[in-house]
Amino acid sequence: MKNELYPIFVKVAELNVLIVGGGNVGLEKSFFMLKSSPNARIEIVSLDFHEDLIALAKKHEKNVTLTQRAYGTDLLEKRHLVIACTDNIEVNKQVYYECKERFTLVNIADTPQYCDYYLGGIVTKGNVKVAISTNGKSPTMAKRLRQLFEEVLPEDMDEVVQNLNEYRKTLKGDFEYKVDQMNEITKTFIEKK
Ligand SMILES: C[C@@]1(CC(=O)O)c2cc3[nH]c(cc4nc(cc5[nH]c(cc(n2)[C@H]1CCC(=O)O)[C@@](C)(CC(=O)O)[C@@H]5CCC(=O)O)C(CC(=O)O)=C4CCC(=O)O)c(CCC(=O)O)c3CC(=O)O
Numbered sequence: 001m002k003n004e005l006y007p008i009f010v011k012v013a014e015l016n017v018l019i020v021g022g023g024n025v026g027l028e029k030s031f032f033m034l035k036s037s038p039n040a041r042i043e044i045v046s047l048d049f050h051e052d053l054i055a056l057a058k059k060h061e062k063n064v065t066l067t068q069r070a071y072g073t074d075l076l077e078k079r080h081l082v083i084a085c086t087d088n089i090e091v092n093k094q095v096y097y098e099c100k101e102r103f104t105l106v107n108i109a110d111t112p113q114y115c116d117y118y119l120g121g122i123v124t125k126g127n128v129k130v131a132i133s134t135n136g137k138s139p140t141m142a143k144r145l146r147q148l149f150e151e152v153l154p155e156d157m158d159e160v161v162q163n164l165n166e167y168r169k170t171l172k173g174d175f176e177y178k179v180d181q182m183n184e185i186t187k188t189f190i191e192k193k
């Protein structure tokens with residue numbers, strides 16, 4: 001079997017994200033989304049909130065709001081992405097079906113059959129980001145791979161891409177010439193020692 005998921009890099013700071021459920025799982029999902037995207041615009045709705053989630057929301061108070069109430073369909077209005085992780089399976093399923101009706105992308109955390117998309121392991125080095133998925137087969141391995149890439153991707157990775165961006169601006173010539181030049185100077189990166 002091969003992973004056929006299609007990764008895209010979404011500007012969550014410009015979208016409306018709803019998370020339903022503010023317990024352990026809600027905390028984990030919010031934590032990793034905010035680690036990758038500190039300006040993600042998120043509303044978290046829950047009957048009650050994990051204390052670490054309250055602290056996390058405070059740290060990101062510009063863009064993260066906590067709303068204490070039960071899930072209701074009205075919450076889906078104007079949402080791009082929804083994640084549900086309540087401890088009530090019926091509520092999670094309701095969120096899933098109501099999102100599907102609206103063509104809103106939905107993830108019922110930790111329940112692959114109720115996900116339009118999966119959250120991945122994410123490594124960020126400045127402008128460079130690597131996202132990892134095991135096709136839902138082993139989230140623990142996604143975490144381990146994330147930790148591995150955090151170690152092995154060089155710290156100066158960001159400097160390299162910044163310099164390439166600057167260098168490209170100095171090039172005169174048509175698009176094809178620029179592509180050739182950019183490929184030429186980055187060739188050694190993949191050459192075997
Ligand atoms: C399908 C997916 C759907 C989704 O949630 O998006 C999903 C599903 C499930 N997670 C479960 C549990 C755990 N999840 C983690 C951790 C992470 N899970 C994440 C993503 C995903 N989890 C999606 C697939 C991603 C892919 O394609 O690989 C990460 C990468 C991203 C994130 O959560 O933001 C984040 C690591 C972040 C990081 O460290 O970088 C750990 C590890 C730990 O906590 O140490 C455990 C405990 C170990 C265990 O139980 O196996 C269970 C079992 C629940 C049960 O017991 O019933 C299911 C259901 C199932 O596997 O069937």
Ligand SMILES: NC(=O)C1=CN([C@@H]2O[C@H](COP(=O)(O)OP(=O)(O)OC[C@H]3O[C@@H](n4cnc5c(N)ncnc54)[C@H](O)[C@@H]3O)[C@@H](O)[C@H]2O)C=CC1
Nearest residue numbers: 021022023024025026046047048070071085086087088091
């Ligand atoms: N904690 C874990 O690591 C794992 C949890 N799960 C499952 O994931 C689900 C969530 O787990 P936890 O986050 O640990 O549970 P939790 O009990 O810590 O959090 C659930 C949250 O959902 C909220 N909630 C319940 N009904 C609601 C409603 N109608 N509207 C809005 N919010 C509502 C509660 O107020 C609570 O904050 C559970 O079904 C659990 O069995 C699965 C695998 C691992």
